[in-house]
Amino acid sequence: MALDKTVTNFEENEEMSMADLMKEFDSAGNISVGKEMEVTIIAENEDGFMVDLGMKSEGMIPKKEFDEGKIPKELKAGATVKVKVVNMHGQPILSYREMVEKEQWDRIEKIFKEGKSVKGTISKTVKGGFIVDLGVNAFLHISQVDTAFVKDGEKYVGKSYDFAITEFDRRDKQVVVSRRKLLEDEKASKRASALESIAEGQIVDGTVSKITDFGAFINLGGIDGLLHIGEMAWYKVKKVEDLLHQGQMVRVQVSKVDKTNGKISLSMKNLTPHPWDSAVERFPVGLIMKGKVTSVMDYGAFVELEQGIEGLLHASEYSWNDSEAEFRKNVKKGNEIEVKIIAVDKENKKISLSVKKNQVNPWDEAVRHYAPGTVVKGIVRSLMPFGAFVKLPEGIEGLVHISDFSWTERVKHPEDMLKKGQEIEVVVLEVNPQNEKISLSIKHTKGDPYKKYKTGAIVNGKVVRVAEFGAFVELEPGIEALIKNSESSSVKADRNQSILKEGEEVEAKIIKVDVRDRKIEASIKKLEFDREKELVKKYANQDDKPTLGEILTDEGEGQE
Numbered sequence: 001m002a003l004d005k006t007v008t009n010f011e012e013n014e015e016m017s018m019a020d021l022m023k024e025f026d027s028a029g030n031i032s033v034g035k036e037m038e039v040t041i042i043a044e045n046e047d048g049f050m051v052d053l054g055m056k057s058e059g060m061i062p063k064k065e066f067d068e069g070k071i072p073k074e075l076k077a078g079a080t081v082k083v084k085v086v087n088m089h090g091q092p093i094l095s096y097r098e099m100v101e102k103e104q105w106d107r108i109e110k111i112f113k114e115g116k117s118v119k120g121t122i123s124k125t126v127k128g129g130f131i132v133d134l135g136v137n138a139f140l141h142i143s144q145v146d147t148a149f150v151k152d153g154e155k156y157v158g159k160s161y162d163f164a165i166t167e168f169d170r171r172d173k174q175v176v177v178s179r180r181k182l183l184e185d186e187k188a189s190k191r192a193s194a195l196e197s198i199a200e201g202q203i204v205d206g207t208v209s210k211i212t213d214f215g216a217f218i219n220l221g222g223i224d225g226l227l228h229i230g231e232m233a234w235y236k237v238k239k240v241e242d243l244l245h246q247g248q249m250v251r252v253q254v255s256k257v258d259k260t261n262g263k264i265s266l267s268m269k270n271l272t273p274h275p276w277d278s279a280v281e282r283f284p285v286g287l288i289m290k291g292k293v294t295s296v297m298d299y300g301a302f303v304e305l306e307q308g309i310e311g312l313l314h315a316s317e318y319s320w321n322d323s324e325a326e327f328r329k330n331v332k333k334g335n336e337i338e339v340k341i342i343a344v345d346k347e348n349k350k351i352s353l354s355v356k357k358n359q360v361n362p363w364d365e366a367v368r369h370y371a372p373g374t375v376v377k378g379i380v381r382s383l384m385p386f387g388a389f390v391k392l393p394e395g396i397e398g399l400v401h402i403s404d405f406s407w408t409e410r411v412k413h414p415e416d417m418l419k420k421g422q423e424i425e426v427v428v429l430e431v432n433p434q435n436e437k438i439s440l441s442i443k444h445t446k447g448d449p450y451k452k453y454k455t456g457a458i459v460n461g462k463v464v465r466v467a468e469f470g471a472f473v474e475l476e477p478g479i480e481a482l483i484k485n486s487e488s489s490s491v492k493a494d495r496n497q498s499i500l501k502e503g504e505e506v507e508a509k510i511i512k513v514d515v516r517d518r519k520i521e522a523s524i525k526k527l528e529f530d531r532e533k534e535l536v537k538k539y540a541n542q543d544d545k546p547t548l549g550e551i552l553t554d555e556g557e558g559q560e
Helices: 002-012 018-029 096-114 180-197 275-282 323-330 363-369 524-540 548-559
Strands: 036-044 048-054 057-062 080-087 093-095 117-126 129-133 137-141 160-169 174-178 203-211 215-219 224-228 249-258 263-267 288-296 300-306 309-314 336-345 350-354 375-384 387-391 397-401 423-432 437-441 458-467 470-476 479-484 505-514 519-523
Touching: 036 057, 057 080, 080 096, 093 096, 096 117, 096 160, 117 137, 137 160, 160 180, 174 180, 203 224, 224 249, 275 309, 309 336, 397 423, 458 479, 479 505, 505 524, 519 524
Parallel strands: 057 093, 137 174, 224 263, 309 350, 397 437, 479 519
Antiparallel strands: 036 048, 036 080, 048 057, 080 093, 117 129, 117 160, 129 137, 160 174, 203 215, 203 249, 215 224, 249 263, 288 300, 288 336, 300 309, 336 350, 375 387, 375 423, 387 397, 423 437, 458 470, 458 505, 470 479, 505 519
């Protein structure tokens, strides 16, 4: 039937040449399964699209090779399209979809080999990721859809992006793509470009991209820089969120660029004047002002005078009386207190503060109340290796040095003589209001026992120890006199050996007193010599003068 139709047509078209007939016959006669060819759509019916194969032969592109409602718009009467012969049983069946897929695979393969990116649309979610329509279906792992962790993948469905082809297997028809790789490559490229153009000292604008406990990352347009919490302000910032929030625009200065490691350090505070630059002018010595206690230590408290400026209130500067105890009792973190500037050290950024100097200074009256020589009672407040601090009635404290505990005893430890809280009587030795010091003495409440011993006085004592050069005689507790060997007797004796024995009671004459060095020397020999002179003088005044031998004999008998 088809042949008759062809002949009839030929008869009706006598103008067709023999060459055209042969060409049309060859074209139709060479149709076979797998052949790719270009055809023209001549009509559309319910089953598909009829195409002209030449030699008055027709083929069909079935609609069933397309998903319902997804027939390509380009398939219509009069359109010329490429197809592939898929079946020759009866009417030739042609596939437009296979040719389109082949062209797409050719295109994707070329893109893959050239290392280029491809445009695609995420069509649906599947286990572990997405299906992406590139013209062919490709798999996109959920970790590769973005640079951040993705929990909900549905928000990406229907959106079109550029993708990198990471795996390609045409035989198994497998394609794997990544959007993340392109984003990271783009970020790396921008980062490298930004890192190359940025320089230390530059002032730039950026956006807060991330906040951490230690600072904030600022996006500078292709690269992030770190703004450390310590570089946000001249004062101490407790929380980054107190100053910044994500997405906020900020102006910063580039303080350091590490191109090797790709790190940039930023600063906000360097864009504002350092508060210490004018601290001397704004906080002159003598200024009284209020401040807030920011921290309390054992030794004192730091007081904020303004943001970025703190001063130290030492515990000893809180009160004239019981300063440290009052400090611990009253000074708390967060308290507002009135202080006086007493020192400013701009170089070391230190300000010294005082509370007690806002009050009446008891040291101004100390000279009048505690003149040297004044005897006063006080309470032992503390004991130190070098002495004892004694609180006086005016509330100020004086020091009894360990050397002023006793005239005669050598005190090694203050605890051996005093107890904390004990009331004692002391004598004021010196008052120094400038340095806020009072020197006190316990031993001066009594006279210096060494001063009562005068040269020429006759003393009695017991020999307490014997040395090679003489013997030491205790005149009273703590006071000893030295009797040298040469002074131990009027009888000629060995100067290198003492004739006195330990425990022996002796009587001697003081021949030297050194109060400063606490030394007394005595002589038995001089005492005996003086007594001999007295006897001679006594008998020299009588008419019947005895001989010296008789005097000595009588004296000796009298002593017996």
